[in-house]
Amino acid sequence: MNELTIGKLAKKAGVTIDTVRFYERRGLINEPARTQSNYRIYPEEEVAHLRFIKKAKELGFSLNEIKQLFKLQDDPKASKSDVKEWTEIKIWEIRRRIEDLSKILSALEQLTVSCDGHGPVSECPIIGVLSGDLEESKQHHP
């Protein structure tokens, strides 16, 4: 058995010790076993757990959302359909985020094409993008 102290866990997972304890307080990770001297000891598996939290957070999930998913996993009363429902909602949210990001991406890409890197910024078409909202700029025709 490969047990880790909080410092080693944190290092392996790429977070700080404070963050580990913070997640524990928030119920995102289980309260770990303790040594005789009250040190937290974690199984190796907690590393993956923490990395998952880290990645999911980067992708825009809140700690509460991540916690919900963990709870769903551990709840013996939760059914596959509960998980399915949750994931389907999330799939929609992610699709929408990807769409919006793609919109702003092509707006910015067009900008770099027409903004050739010479002359004053006042001639740069970024002004147009900034002045209208994104929805409008989508149907903005030349």
Next chain:
Amino acid sequence: MNELTIGKLAKKAGVTIDTVRFYERRGLINEPARTQSNYRIYPEEEVAHLRFIKKAKELGFSLNEIKQLFKLQDDPKASKSDVKEWTEIKIWEIRRRIEDLSKILSALEQLTVSCDGHGPVSECPIIGVLSGDLEESKQHHP
């Protein structure tokens, strides 16, 4: 000329009055003209300005990033190449976010396929996705 009080501006832009004043304090919108009685009055254009902030924020840009872009626009010393550089960095960031979201999206999509909505959650493959980190689960082969 179509001038707006703060309430009308906020309503048109879909934000609260407090948010407008907050953005003003943060330097995201210009300090507006005032009436004799010290009321803020805005030109119609501020609506688009606020809507842009709102949308950009939804897409994950921080208020400081948005402010930077506005500053760049207004700075007479800023050149097209500054704007171009900024937008190119942002383009990279957005592409990366889209990629990461696409990864988690397909993970979730696979889940809903294999998780058919019957039986206990313990049999649901979401456990696998949660146990490894996303990078690992990408190269996880059966």
Next chain:
DNA sequence: CTTGACCTTTGACCATAGTCTAATGTTTAT
């Protein structure tokens, strides 16, 4: 000319997600 809807300011408060400090205890290495 008053009532209600609007505006003003200052400053407190909230949630999210940590981050740091102080005071103290434990383990490890030389």
Next chain:
DNA sequence: ATAAACATTAGACTATGGTCAAAGGTCAAG
């Protein structure tokens, strides 16, 4: 055996992005 490196707690502090309340001034309608 002692110093360095690590652990513990409680609680204060940070940044971001607002949101609300108090106490008051202004404006438009009846």
